[in-house]
Amino acid sequence: xxxxxxxxxxxxxxxxxxxxxxxxxxxxxxxxxxxxxxxxxxxxxxxxxxxxxxxxxxxxxxxxxxxxxxxxxxxxxxxxxxxxxxxxxxxxxxxxxxxxxxxxxxxxxxxxxxxxxxxxxxxxxxxxxxxxxxxxxxxxxxxxxxxxxxxxxxxxxxxxxxxxxxx
Numbered sequence: 054x055x056x057x058x059x060x061x062x063x064x065x066x067x068x069x070x071x072x073x074x075x076x077x078x079x080x081x082x083x084x085x086x087x088x089x090x091x092x093x094x095x096x097x098x099x100x101x102x103x104x105x106x107x108x109x110x111x112x113x114x115x116x117x118x119x120x121x122x123x124x125x126x127x128x129x130x131x132x133x134x135x136x137x138x139x140x141x142x143x144x145x146x147x148x149x150x151x152x153x154x155x156x157x158x159x160x161x162x163x164x165x166x167x168x169x170x171x172x173x174x175x176x177x178x179x180x181x182x183x184x185x186x187x188x189x190x191x192x193x194x195x196x197x198x199x200x201x202x203x204x205x206x207x208x209x210x211x212x213x214x215x216x217x218x219x220x
Contacts, residue, residue, distance in 0.1 A: 064119075064127035065153060069197050070140060072116055072132040078196055079128065082170050083155070085120040088127075092116035109135045123155070142198040152192065152200035160189050160205035167193055167203075178203075184212035184219040 069075040079085040094114040096102050102112040112135040120128045143150040157163040160178050167174050175192040188206040195201060212219050 062126075064129050066117075066129040066131060067151075067153075067199060068131045068133055069195075069199070070132075071197065072118060072130065074196055075130050076118060076120075079120050079122070079130070082167075082172065083122065085122040085128065088119040088121055090116050090118040108133070109137045111136055112138075128153075142200070145200060150200075152202050154190075154202040154204050157203050157205050158207060160191065160203055163203050163205075164191055181210075184210065186211035187214075 076087060080087055092114055093116060097111070100110045102108040102114075103110040106112070112133055115132045115134060117129055117131045120130065122128060145152060164174055164178060173194045175194070178189045178191040180186075181188040181190065185206075187208055187210045188204060190202055190204045192200055192202050
């Protein structure tokens with residue numbers, strides 16, 4: 054059984070400490086297209102934020118901006134202010150840890166570009182094995198510490214060539 058009517062991912066939302074810094078990184082470094090912004094949203098006299106977004110009731114969403122990345126993915130980027138806000142992004146090993154993976158045709162030139170832009174790249178590209186053989190990947194950090202990944206598999210992954218071998 055599947056979620057009725059689900060056809061795909063609509064957008065990915067994440068929170069940043071500085072929306073202008075995020076806009077510069079997403080547009081000027083990653084090449085995303087800025088679409089539009091909304092906000093602020095303030096619910097001072099109710100628990101709307103807690104009930105609808107699982108935030109502290111006095112949370113204020115100053116603004117959220119939308120970006121298109123690679124002609125398809127939409128990033129909804131938030132700037133919140135909350136009395137109990139945690140300013141430290143989760144690591145992959147933390148509950149709620151996450152990353153956004155971007156596909157590139159040429160991993161080596163993409164990594165060189167990130168270095169030229171002063172982006173912190175974590176280690177060297179890694180070649181995957183097993184079902185992901187044929188893929189190379191590397192993580193990098195946004196200025197606010199959020200984890201991104203570059204992946205490339207121009208000749209495909211082993212799993213897609215022979216799914217039965219990995220069942």
